[in-house]
Amino acid sequence: MPDTVPPDAGDLLEPLARVVRSYYDALTAVATSHGLSGAQARALIALREPLSMSALADHLVCDASNATGLIARMEARGLVRRDPSPEDRRSKVVTATAEGRELALRLRSAMHTVHAALEALTPQERTALLPLLDRLGDLLTR
Amino acid sequence: MPDTVPPDAGDLLEPLARVVRSYYDALTAVATSHGLSGAQARALIALREPLSMSALADHLVCDASNATGLIARMEARGLVRRDPSPEDRRSKVVTATAEGRELALRLRSAMHTVHAALEALTPQERTALLPLLDRLGDLLTR
DNA sequence: TATTGTTATACTCTATAACTATA
DNA sequence: TATAGTTATAGAGTATAACAATA
Structure with missing residues (x-):
């Protein structure tokens, strides 16, 4: 029995906010x-x-x-x-x-700061991230 | 043989930007x-x-x-x-x-707009997203 | 009448420099 | 001397209202 209790939305909000902030900081810099x-x-x-x-x-x-x-x-x-x-x-x-x-x-x-961070992900991480970002974008803009 | 060509960083940049923009739009609204x-x-x-x-x-x-x-x-x-x-x-x-x-x-x-979008993810998606967001945040801020 | 762009005006955010009071 | 906060001043971003030229 793996300990895969799904995180609730609150658990995701903080890391998402951190990503958003870093992204904006990089662009304004x-x-x-x-x-x-x-x-x-x-x-x-x-x-x-x-x-x-x-x-x-x-x-x-x-x-x-x-x-x-x-x-x-x-x-x-x-x-x-x-x-x-x-x-x-x-x-x-x-x-x-x-x-x-x-x-x-x-x-x-x-925009290489953001680009480089994405490059630094492993191929597996990138493959996993893409559909999740698409889905999240859809949910946020609908 | 699955078609799992890993996306490159450019493929990820656009959906990431979309998420970031939606997030900021929701907060400023x-x-x-x-x-x-x-x-x-x-x-x-x-x-x-x-x-x-x-x-x-x-x-x-x-x-x-x-x-x-x-x-x-x-x-x-x-x-x-x-x-x-x-x-x-x-x-x-x-x-x-x-x-x-x-x-x-x-x-x-x-912040319920963002919160609701995260709630709307399936448990599987949430479980997959959390470590990826953490990792991305680390890469962007280091 | 409606649209395109501008000007006049006003408010907020932002920083630099000079100042007062205090440490 | 150094620090906490303010004021004076200036410039950028933003919007509303009024306007001229054109459609």
Whole structure:
């Protein structure tokens, strides 16, 4: 008779919170090491493809006026550009500059802290973890 | 021959990010539904026990002047109290009021979104998840 | 009339520097 | 001298309301 009493939800909450915190700490450390706020890092990562101001605000889940200020600061720093849309003269297209794209690349690749932790798992652990994470994500977002 | 090719770290990153995002969304939704900012919620949760201003700033990992403004706003709202320390006349002790403690209770118990998702796992899934979360937390924080 | 983006305004969070009172 | 807390100041992120240009 193995001692496999299933843990209750409370037993899982603490280690889950620890994983979440570590994940966020790693990501914000990367952003600030490149002199970016979290909001700016998120915007830059979203700008893989050019986006209109409203599409960007939707993506960042913030008000359009907020996006205006955010992008204005990033434009002043040379990370993005705002061009008039050729299709709709009300609209503007936000594009990452070469410098912005290069920084975004470093931001993405510099998620290596989290990536390395996942690499350090054994193949068995990885195989076991994947469906559990999928399931948990489904449960949390439904 | 089962198709158990172990997933690489990239395969795990996306579902992990989804879990993390859902977790944070749930927590901030709880805080804002009670009219609290994230910083205020964190402070209130930290104040299970009375703390000095500097101990609170340490806990929140922010500057002391930041804690002054934060606690001043919460004090104006009747959530906390600042009393002179009887031991060190330079120091003040921050204590949650009855209203603040009641709100903190609701904040803690209202983590039910995450809790419910964990409850919805099968006993087998919970048993499998716990050691993996522990291991991942260790890898991320070391 | 509705939409896109901006400006004006205001509040919170955050930090640095200078200050007071106390140790 | 060093520490605890505050104030003054500044900048970033956030939202609401009002506005111009365009659809």
